[in-house]
Amino acid sequence: MTRDDNTSDPTDRPHDIVVFGATGFVGKLVAKHLAAHAPAGTSIALAGRDRDKLAALRDELAGAPATDGRTGTTAADWPLLVADASSDDDMRELAESARVVLTLVGPYARYGHALAHACAAAGTDYVDLTGEVLFAHDSIAANHELARSTGARIVHSCGFDSIPSDIGVKVLHDAAAQAGDGNLGETTLVVTHMRGGVSGGTVDSMRQQLKDVKADKARARIARSAYSLNPGMAGPGPSRQDDVPIVARDEVYAGEAGSFAPFFMAPYNTRVVRRTAALLDAAAGRAGVEGDPGVDGAGIEGANVSGANSGDSVGYGEGFRYREVMSVGRGLKSTVRARAVKAGLGALIGGMMFDPTAKLLDKKLPAPGEGPSESSRANGRFTIDVHSLTLSGVQWTSRVELEKDPGYDGTAMMISAAALALAFDRDRLPDRAGVLTPASGIGDALVDRLREGGMKITARRVN
Structure with a gap:
């Protein structure tokens, strides 16, 4: 797998995972799951348009202890990133700050193109919950070759679909x-x-x-x-x-x-x-x-x-x-x-x-x-x-x-498992980049993470 020389090494990014759209209904479930199950020392940032809502979510999560004793970075320490899906600059900054971007901001045909493209350009792994054929088709056309050149794994459809x-x-x-x-x-x-x-x-x-x-x-x-x-x-x-x-x-x-x-x-x-x-x-x-x-x-x-x-x-x-x-x-x-x-x-x-x-x-x-x-x-x-x-x-x-x-807690677990596998199981991932699928882009590492999630x-x- 090749990486463009102009792309920074994602292992040097300040955040392991950025959760974009964290204050939505499913976003809160994802944040809660990561707070309880992410490995010790994981750097997670909450991103969205409204800082006050992000801060309220972080405060809520800070009082929820880990369920399995593995997390060492409490939600109280999580950074807040204010970003607008309609801003190319915001999406680029978001992508360049993370090893993995987990986005819940849909419909993706309306709000997802700029972020998927920014991640492909930055060599940043990306997961979403899209079930939109046309968005996925357009993303493949726009981002597959770019992501292959930077080493990014753009993995759509990491929830109940599909x-x-x-x-x-x-x-x-x-x-x-x-x-x-x-x-x-x-x-x-x-x-x-x-x-x-x-x-x-x-x-x-x-x-x-x-x-x-x-x-x-x-x-x-x-x-x-x-x-x-x-x-x-x-x-x-x-x-x-x-x-x-x-x-x-x-x-x-x-x-x-x-x-x-x-x-x-x-x-x-x-x-x-x-x-x-x-x-x-x-x-x-x-x-x-x-x-x-x-x-x-x-x-x-x-x-x-x-x-x-x-x-x-x-x-x-x-x-x-x-x-x-x-x-x-x-x-x-x-x-x-x-x-x-x-x-x-x-x-x-x-x-x-x-x-x-x-x-x-x-x-x-x-x-x-x-x-x-x-x-x-x-x-x-x-x-x-x-x-x-x-x-x-x-x-x-x-x-x-x-x-x-x-559609809710199960989907939150699934997309979290995908993001954690991309962030921490890199030596077990298929040697493949581009616009991928859960099975072709994450493979056995995802299977194991899903089993850990129940x-x-x-x-x-x-x-």
């Missing part, structure tokens, strides 16, 4: 490969259990992307492409795929009647996992994945990704196909429910794109910065199972489960 999906497939592939069972073929993620809310920030991001799609047909084509985040927007299958499918249960569990419903996060998660597969295949030297998408979807020369270490995967193979669904029971009733879920998702998207109904929905859907009570979040949890038939005919499955609300991650051979 760490469980990306890591679930990675650990399944790695276990199958280590057993000598070959590359992955048809792979299906099934959400078997999920309890928890969708954040106001997620809703606002969806709203922003739908506005962009409605206003620009070219942008709509990018959003619809199954490979919109792949190098050159190219993949092994058709570019137009149904990423909100109704799937017969028998296709995953032999002999079972009924259907799986579409999973509402699949249109984004699937693209992240496909990008991981493409980047790892490129590292393994497979043809057809050079370049990364420009604004118009054209490839950028020289965007091959090279290098790997023991924390890296070696590519899922050209036969890899991926989809995500959600369990809604068994038998005939499940098929009825699956159709209702698909119709409901279509109605929600249509309603958010139609101005009169959009205004009505805005009054019902959670607003940015809002979130459920701690007691409500305490009941949150999720379990996902990933099933794949390898090209050698062996069935493997992995499971990712967490006893936390996926996530159960397993893989087993079925036959």
Whole structure:
């Protein structure tokens, strides 16, 4: 991995991690998690637009003791950085002050471009919570080559979208490969259990992307492409795929009647996992994945990704196909429910794109910065199972489960784990820079940090 001579060494930066957007609902959860779990001596700065709110948060955190006895830098010592996402100068100063920037300021299409670019230019590792296809696509086009030249890891989507999906497939592939069972073929993620809310920030991001799609047909084509985040927007299958499918249960569990419903996060998660597969295949030297998408979807020369270490995967193979669904029971009733879920998702998207109904929905859907009570979040949890038939005919499955609300406390743990791995596990990271994914950019170091955070991650051979 190369670094531009004009870029300062991030190990010499004053802050290990800067949390930007710390005073938002999820931002406070992230800050609380880091205060309790960051290693002793970690230098963490809280950043945002309002110094008074930042100071109030720091005071609140200062009274919360570490839960595992490892932290030696109390929150009372954390610096406060006032910065505005609309200021290129502020974003540059923020990026140049840290080893890792963790940003929670969305929608990212509106507020995230300057910071992602500043981190790519400064050689600073970066993590966010975006679930916006168009923002991620634009970031790849603008920042991938720049980040490769400076050694920065720009890792989007480090929350519920899309760490469980990306890591679930990675650990399944790695276990199958280590057993000598070959590359992955048809792979299906099934959400078997999920309890928890969708954040106001997620809703606002969806709203922003739908506005962009409605206003620009070219942008709509990018959003619809199954490979919109792949190098050159190219993949092994058709570019137009149904990423909100109704799937017969028998296709995953032999002999079972009924259907799986579409999973509402699949249109984004699937693209992240496909990008991981493409980047790892490129590292393994497979043809057809050079370049990364420009604004118009054209490839950028020289965007091959090279290098790997023991924390890296070696590519899922050209036969890899991926989809995500959600369990809604068994038998005939499940098929009825699956159709209702698909119709409901279509109605929600249509309603958010139609101005009169959009205004009505805005009054019902959670607003940015809002979130459920701690007691409500305490009941949150999720379990996902990933099933794949390898090209050698062996069935493997992995499971990712967490006893936390996926959109709030769970997401706070996940993005914190990603930031801590980038800051402190550098000798275990894949030897790769650019605009990456959790699995391709952080790899096994992230898996271990997630397990430390309470996530159960397993893989087993079925036959």
